[in-house]
Amino acid sequence: MNHQVVTYLAEGVDWIRFDVDALLGQFWNNTIEGLSQGSIYALVALGYTLVYGVLRLINFAHSEVFVFGVFAAYFTFYGLGFRPGPTVTLGIGELILFLLLALIAAMAVSGATAVVLERVAYRPLRRRNAPSLVFLITAIGASFVMQQVLFIWRGGNAEQAIRLLRPEPVFTVFNTAVTNIQIITVLAALVLLVVADTFINRTRLGRGIRAVAQDPDTATLMGVNKERVIMITFLVGGLLAGAAALFYLMKIPQGASYQGGFLLGIKAFTAAVLGGIGNLRGALLGGLLLGVVENYGQSLFGGDWRDIVAFVLLIVILMFRPTGILGESLGKARV
Amino acid sequence: MALLELSTVSVHYGRIQALSDVSLTVEQGEIVTLIGANGAGKTTTMRAISGIRPLSGGTITFDGEDISTLRADLRVVRGISQSPEGRGVFPGMTVMENLDMGAYSRKDRKNLAEDLDRVFTLFPRLAERKNQAGGTMSGGEQQMLAIGRALMARPRLLLLDEPSMGLAPQFIQQIFRIITEINEQGTTVLLVEQNAQQALSRAHRAYVLETGSISRTGTGQELLNDASIKEAYLGVA
Ligand SMILES: Nc1ncnc2c1ncn2[C@@H]1O[C@H](COP(=O)(O)OP(=O)(O)O)[C@@H](O)[C@H]1O
Ligand SMILES: [Mg+2]
Numbered sequence: 001m002n003h004q005v006v007t008y009l010a011e012g013v014d015w016i017r018f019d020v021d022a023l024l025g026q027f028w029n030n031t032i033e034g035l036s037q038g039s040i041y042a043l044v045a046l047g048y049t050l051v052y053g054v055l056r057l058i059n060f061a062h063s064e065v066f067v068f069g070v071f072a073a074y075f076t077f078y079g080l081g082f083r084p085g086p087t088v089t090l091g092i093g094e095l096i097l098f099l100l101l102a103l104i105a106a107m108a109v110s111g112a113t114a115v116v117l118e119r120v121a122y123r124p125l126r127r128r129n130a131p132s133l134v135f136l137i138t139a140i141g142a143s144f145v146m147q148q149v150l151f152i153w154r155g156g157n158a159e160q161a162i163r164l165l166r167p168e169p170v171f172t173v174f175n176t177a178v179t180n181i182q183i184i185t186v187l188a189a190l191v192l193l194v195v196a197d198t199f200i201n202r203t204r205l206g207r208g209i210r211a212v213a214q215d216p217d218t219a220t221l222m223g224v225n226k227e228r229v230i231m232i233t234f235l236v237g238g239l240l241a242g243a244a245a246l247f248y249l250m251k252i253p254q255g256a257s258y259q260g261g262f263l264l265g266i267k268a269f270t271a272a273v274l275g276g277i278g279n280l281r282g283a284l285l286g287g288l289l290l291g292v293v294e295n296y297g298q299s300l301f302g303g304d305w306r307d308i309v310a311f312v313l314l315i316v317i318l319m320f321r322p323t324g325i326l327g328e329s330l331g332k333a334r335v
Numbered sequence: 336m337a338l339l340e341l342s343t344v345s346v347h348y349g350r351i352q353a354l355s356d357v358s359l360t361v362e363q364g365e366i367v368t369l370i371g372a373n374g375a376g377k378t379t380t381m382r383a384i385s386g387i388r389p390l391s392g393g394t395i396t397f398d399g400e401d402i403s404t405l406r407a408d409l410r411v412v413r414g415i416s417q418s419p420e421g422r423g424v425f426p427g428m429t430v431m432e433n434l435d436m437g438a439y440s441r442k443d444r445k446n447l448a449e450d451l452d453r454v455f456t457l458f459p460r461l462a463e464r465k466n467q468a469g470g471t472m473s474g475g476e477q478q479m480l481a482i483g484r485a486l487m488a489r490p491r492l493l494l495l496d497e498p499s500m501g502l503a504p505q506f507i508q509q510i511f512r513i514i515t516e517i518n519e520q521g522t523t524v525l526l527v528e529q530n531a532q533q534a535l536s537r538a539h540r541a542y543v544l545e546t547g548s549i550s551r552t553g554t555g556q557e558l559l560n561d562a563s564i565k566e567a568y569l570g571v572a
Contacts, residue, residue: 211436218385218423223411223440
């Protein structure tokens with residue numbers, strides 16, 4: 001084995017490459033795939049950003065809120081009678097109905113999970129005025145507990161893939177096929193992100209959330225029920241993560257695994273920081289940017305570099321803009 | 336019956352006792368002022384009345400009802416509204432959004448235009464700056480915004496914590512004149528100040544807070560003419 005590694009390196013630097021042809025050749029393919037992947041990051045990133053904005057807490061268990069949604073979507077498919085194996089051909093009406101049911105189930109489960117997590121793990125700490133380090137440890141602990149619950153229930157292997165929809169090209173741009181799943185993912189994510197943005201910026205409750213993010217005590221003096229705002233913040237983050245979960249499972253049907261949230265959670269968190277944590281539009285921008293750039297990086301440097309590119313991008317951007325691309329906004333200046 | 340009554344109220348920050356056995360009353364229609372040195376416990380008193388800080392002893396009664404353990408946001412619904420120390424303007428919200436926050440707990444949203452009119456009449460400056468971000472306004476403008484915002488709740492009791500702090504002299508005069516005007520329009524005011532001269536001359540009655548306890552009380556004029564008060568708080572030797 002040793003010998004193999006040595007010859008491998010000796011032959012030249014195969015462990016990294018710099019393949020500009022691949023980058024240019026797959027440019028549009030990577031862009032489209034990156035936007036669809038990035039939409040999923042963005043939806044999950046919003047949950048990190050909202051909770052951070054309101055509580056200054058990095059909710060590490062948000063990745064498991066997402067995974068619970070993945071399982072909910074999977075078992076909705078199962079409950080509707082689908083089984084692993086060849087993709088059944090469905091009428092368009094049935095397909096939309098089944099996907100909507102899975103979407104509702106995933107959003108409901110993730111939303112409820114986030115609210116329960118807040119109740120059980122974080123609220124008791126808030127009552128006791130725990131220091132922020134304790135919140136952080138609790139978040140990491142909650143993440144492990146939730147993973148382990150899934151492991152005990154379903155074991156270590158991922159669920160066998162159930163597909164409702166084969167990826168099929170719908171149209172081509174720049175000689176690149178755009179698939180049905182990519183279109184659904186990007187469009188649905190954009191709609192949900194616009195709804196979330198409108199909710200935060202245009203509704204009374206949304207204004208309450210922004211007030212708590214900017215100055216919790218003064219928000220209370222305005223008659224804002226802080227505990228309720230916190231609950232709703234977790235709920236909204238959970239609902240969006242649940243939607244992301246369905247799109248993720250459509251893209252990666254074998255992705256229902258107890259560990260499935262780890263890397264995606266870290267990427268989504270990266271996306272949130274990239275765009276400016278606490279900033280809703282930043283989460284969208286960060287998610288899309290990350291999705292696209294890591295696909296470019298994969299073509300340029302090779303597949304093993306995909307995840308590294310994401311974090312190098314984060315570090316480089318934070319060196320020049322420590323508050324992320326768009327800066328903190330929801331929690332603008334607790335001056 | 337007093338609109339607001341604090342009866343032997345104590346408040347702690349951890350082991351530090353900030354208030355001990357504070358009793359005071361505010362009658363309907365009055366301006367009552369609470370003066371005292373830095374660190375005497377004035378802000379703590381305001382926070383206790385608003386429910387931001389829990390009591391460790393005593394009771395607070397508002398309009399005949401014990402509100403000692405009532406949630407802070409529900410006290411706003413009952414009619415207690417505060418312009419906090421340091422103003423607490425939401426920096427990332429516009430003037431209009433800040434004013435809207437003041438009306439957050441209002442159920443009668445159709446009457447808001449009336450209150451907005453009233454605020455803009457009291458503070459024409461705010462009307463000119465509707466779309467400016469709160470965080471970019473001057474100290475005096477932020478103070479107007481904080482008071483205007485508190486009025487948007489249409490309070491029965493308005494709590495003002497050091498409205499003159501850090502303001503230029505011409506603003507200080509203006510703010511105190513407006514406080515009197517607000518009171519004459521029918522709002523009861525509890526005013527915390529370090530500017531004792533102005534506060535005492537505007538107030539019907541006053542309390543002096545010294546290291547967490549009430550040391551003196553009387554009408555504004557009585558305290559204004561009192562030798563020891565003059566020496567301690569009015570800078571007159
Ligand atoms: N958050 C806090 N934690 C600990 N001690 C506090 C806190 N806030 C105020 N105190 C203490 O309580 C006392 C009263 O403070 P405060 O009510 O702010 O006084 P004032 O408004 O009259 O200047 C002071 O001794 C102050 O140091
Ligand atoms: Mg004070």
